[in-house]
Amino acid sequence: MIEYQRILSDIYDGLRTITKGRFDIDENTELAEQLNLDSLQIMELILDVEDHFDISIPVSVLKDVKTVKDLVIQIEKLSRGE
Amino acid sequence: MGIFNKFKTMAANRRELDELGIDPFSIQVDRIISPTEGMINGRHTILAGTNNYLGLTFDPKCIQAARLALDNEGTGTTGSRMANGSYSGHRDLELELASFYQKRDGIVFSTGYLANLGMLSTLAGPDDIVLLDADCHASIYDGCRLGGAKAIRFRHNNPEDLAKRMRRLGERTENTLIVVEGLYSMLGDKALLKEIIDVKKEFGGYLMVDEAHSLGVLGEKGCGLCEELDVLDDVDFIVGTFSKSLGGAGGFCVSNHPELDLIRYSSRPYIFTASPSPATIATTRQALRALSEGTHLRKRLHENAENLHKGLSELDYTLGASPSPVIAVVFEGKLQALQFWDNLLKLGIYVNMMFPPATPNGSYLIRCSISAAHTPDQIAKICEAFAKLKPNT
Numbered sequence: 001m002i003e004y005q006r007i008l009s010d011i012y013d014g015l016r017t018i019t020k021g022r023f024d025i026d027e028n029t030e031l032a033e034q035l036n037l038d039s040l041q042i043m044e045l046i047l048d049v050e051d052h053f054d055i056s057i058p059v060s061v062l063k064d065v066k067t068v069k070d071l072v073i074q075i076e077k078l079s080r081g082e
Numbered sequence: 083m084g085i086f087n088k089f090k091t092m093a094a095n096r097r098e099l100d101e102l103g104i105d106p107f108s109i110q111v112d113r114i115i116s117p118t119e120g121m122i123n124g125r126h127t128i129l130a131g132t133n134n135y136l137g138l139t140f141d142p143k144c145i146q147a148a149r150l151a152l153d154n155e156g157t158g159t160t161g162s163r164m165a166n167g168s169y170s171g172h173r174d175l176e177l178e179l180a181s182f183y184q185k186r187d188g189i190v191f192s193t194g195y196l197a198n199l200g201m202l203s204t205l206a207g208p209d210d211i212v213l214l215d216a217d218c219h220a221s222i223y224d225g226c227r228l229g230g231a232k233a234i235r236f237r238h239n240n241p242e243d244l245a246k247r248m249r250r251l252g253e254r255t256e257n258t259l260i261v262v263e264g265l266y267s268m269l270g271d272k273a274l275l276k277e278i279i280d281v282k283k284e285f286g287g288y289l290m291v292d293e294a295h296s297l298g299v300l301g302e303k304g305c306g307l308c309e310e311l312d313v314l315d316d317v318d319f320i321v322g323t324f325s326k327s328l329g330g331a332g333g334f335c336v337s338n339h340p341e342l343d344l345i346r347y348s349s350r351p352y353i354f355t356a357s358p359s360p361a362t363i364a365t366t367r368q369a370l371r372a373l374s375e376g377t378h379l380r381k382r383l384h385e386n387a388e389n390l391h392k393g394l395s396e397l398d399y400t401l402g403a404s405p406s407p408v409i410a411v412v413f414e415g416k417l418q419a420l421q422f423w424d425n426l427l428k429l430g431i432y433v434n435m436m437f438p439p440a441t442p443n444g445s446y447l448i449r450c451s452i453s454a455a456h457t458p459d460q461i462a463k464i465c466e467a468f469a470k471l472k473p474n475t
Binding site: 025038040041043046047050054055056057058059060074 | 216223226227232233234235237243246250252274385435438439444
């Protein structure tokens with residue numbers, strides 16, 4: 001299992017790279033609405049997240065992911081094998 | 083607004099097109115003249131965006147077969163095969179498809195979309211995993227959703243990425259179905275099927291190949307990429323559509339797995355849909371015979387594709403893939419692509435306009451689909467129009 005804070009920190013790093021540091025990002029930041037990530041960028045992010053944390057993220061999970069926190073929670077759950 | 087709230091973004095997109103006066107998604111062919119010509123906005127237009135790869139929609143033998151079926155069996159079946167029974171043609175077509183692919187059996191669905199929906203939703207349930215190429219068609223994603231399988235994407239046409247994801251699944255690979263397409267419809271690129279089969283052999287699981295755009299196009303008999311690469315025996319399920327090369331409507335799956343027949347009794351998109359009409363079945367059977375009988379149509383199709391690809395390459399357009407019957411020209415900006423599409427139409431050339439998220443890498447694509455029925459003169463005219471509209475670099 002990977003700790004929430006470590007996941008959060010890695011996600012912040014990844015998002016800052018994708019958005020080239022143009023936004024202030026916190027747990028409640030919305031990926032699509034506030035960071036202007038389109039569905040393809042979010043899909044690409046998910047592929048990178050899968051590789052980084054060595055987990056598999058089903059496409060269906062994405063419907064429950066709006067904010068950074070949502071994503072971190074899903075990664076945490078999947079890393080626990082849920 | 084209530085239930086219509088979700089359409090806000092769509093409404094804004096529609097308004098944008100209205101204001102531009104350009105709408106590639108509501109095109110109407112006022113009169114269809116031939117497989118490659120029609121009247122659009124009062125203008126004689128070359129059709130280069132129809133997926134009519136072999137030009138069989140006006141084939142005299144297919145039309146005659148449809149007429150006979152109409153006369154002998156009527157206009158429709160008025161119900162599903164499960165409730166109302168099958169016509170002999172339904173089963174005959176299934177056996178002919180199985181024989182065409184050298185597989186044990188086949189199932190016919192009412193559309194290509196339903197073939198993917200019906201097969202995926204039934205084969206892969208909530209305890210199963212579908213590993214699908216990121217660029218797979220929406221029907222494949224929808225099938226996973228309907229069946230409740232865990233759908234996990236791998237990077238487009240990247241067998242190493244697939245292997246990495248298979249490795250991650252551990253023992254669950256035995257409940258995993260890999261899904262790829264023979265020829266991807268957006269850019270016209272072929273699957274790296276041999277390498278994908280190697281991954282399946284290493285990790286286990288099952289493989290489904292959607293030959294929607296490659297049936298009639300690839301392989302000596304026209305079976306598709308599986309035949310071209312001589313890997314028919316390594317593929318568990320082949321799905322496809324009748325609505326492209328075969329010039330009709332409908333879809334199918336063929337397989338050596340004896341359990342295929344059980345799909346019939348479990349697949350909601352098969353059970354709860356009206357079966358294909360007798361005329362549809364008759365034209366499809368005749369078109370399949372045309373595929374089996376000769377390679378001249380495929381030869382002409384590839385010559386046309388080579389010529390158009392060469393013409394557009396020489397004009398320095400950025401093209402999506404090596405020559406294939408799908409030739410996609412890549413544009414950076416939405417407005418530029420829309421205006422280009424509209425100007426092509428004004429010059430009497432109809433092609434497809436493709437927007438994200440349907441396209442790879444967020445690109446805007448002007449997609450040409452070539453037909454064996456295009457004449458050299460029509461290919462030259464398409465190239466001339468692209469030359470005339472070449473943006474200044």
